[in-house]
Amino acid sequence: MEHHIQAYFRNESDAETALAKLQKCPIRDARIDSIPDGNTNPFVLPALNFTSSSSPNAGVITDGDAINTKGSSERFDYILEFYVEEQNRREAVNILGQTEAHLDKEAYEKINK
Template sequence: MFKKLEAYFKSENDAEAVRAKLNNKVNVRNVMIDQVSDGLANKFVVPLVAGGGGTSATMPGNSPYPIPSSGEGFFKEDEGERKTVLECEVSEEDFNEALVILQENDAHVNKNSFE
């Protein structure tokens, strides 16, 4: 099965670089890059932060994979707008690896990707 993933970037070049990495490293399909005119005005997206580095993914704090950040200190005022969106479907087996790629490339991910 595949899970939908929606990530936002500062530029189209950033999104294109991630598209190439996803295509080379994970099982991904239906990859599209587009511009959104309203940016993130009507979306709830979060930056990804590293998990606790443990070996168990049962507790968010112990996840070896990126998790959505929450709390103060993760959102920066001067980040600039993210008007480029990359949408794709990632195999469930590769979903966490795809999140690592997104985290390494400063993507913000739609919160609904984690439900």
């Protein structure tokens, strides 16, 4: 099964850094786009690093620490989108967790299942 992942970033440099790190993971159709000024940022959570037991590493930001950009000055102006196969999904998410990536709440919940 293939997953479509969208990661949000505050600036293009952070998105490009994440994409460069993702090159060691088999992903396809990766692209970085700017988010138009008029668009509202989604409810996003920081990407997490996961252990092989599939629970977040100690000290990571959890749901209670989530960033809700609605009504906040926090802005995400770039999005990195790519496809990854199920067997490589956890590696890709671990890589994103080492960057400034944020995932929308729906993607975050899917990853945590």
